[in-house]
Amino acid sequence: MKTVVFKLTVVFSIALIALYSNCMNAQVNEWNPRLTNDSKETLQLMIQKTPKLEIFQEESYGYVIFPKVTKAAIGIGGAAGKGIVFKEHEVVGVSKLKQATVGLQFGGQQYSEVIFFENEEAFEKFINGKLKFDAQASAVAIKSGTSIDLAYQKGVAIFTMSKGGLMYEASLGGQHFKYVAKE
Numbered sequence: 001m002k003t004v005v006f007k008l009t010v011v012f013s014i015a016l017i018a019l020y021s022n023c024m025n026a027q028v029n030e031w032n033p034r035l036t037n038d039s040k041e042t043l044q045l046m047i048q049k050t051p052k053l054e055i056f057q058e059e060s061y062g063y064v065i066f067p068k069v070t071k072a073a074i075g076i077g078g079a080a081g082k083g084i085v086f087k088e089h090e091v092v093g094v095s096k097l098k099q100a101t102v103g104l105q106f107g108g109q110q111y112s113e114v115i116f117f118e119n120e121e122a123f124e125k126f127i128n129g130k131l132k133f134d135a136q137a138s139a140v141a142i143k144s145g146t147s148i149d150l151a152y153q154k155g156v157a158i159f160t161m162s163k164g165g166l167m168y169e170a171s172l173g174g175q176h177f178k179y180v181a182k183e
Contacts (some may be wrong), residue, residue, distance in 0.1 A: 122155030
């Protein structure tokens with residue numbers, strides 16, 4: 001029994017280290033030019049896998065791209081990521097994503113996430129810290145050839161793409177965001 005607990009503790013510790021190292025890139029005043037490049041490359045890869053995403057990019061008022069979100073859990077879980085915010089296709093700031101979950105869950109994974117804002121109202125809610133996703137928020141998982149005939153929900157459309165890992169989950173929680181304008 002002690003061996004199992006020890007192994008679980010080691011796995012959870014490694015997952016937490018990966019989670020926090022995700023946010024420790026060199027940056028100046030919250031700005032990280034490499035993150036901008038990673039964000040653009042991530043969106044292009046997602047569009048390559050699902051070409052209909054290009055319509056969302058072209059027609060949206062704004063969007064935020066999180067190239068790498070790291071998630072880990074043993075009963076209680078957490079996720080974190082950092083992304084770039086675009087308004088009318090121009091970089092306007094950075095955002096931090098945090099998520100906490102409780103429930104039947106175990107493992108770790110990394111994924112990319114893009115959130116499109118249909119209009120100014122949804123975008124303003126996001127940059128003012130008033131946009132939070134609860135357990136009912138639905139995201140479309142991008143896989144090669146995936147159909148994305150999903151309409152915006154409350155002015156927001158969310159798409160994710162797995163980067164790796166394994167996660168068993170039946171949990172409740174939500175995503176919260178912090179926005180910092182580009183100086």
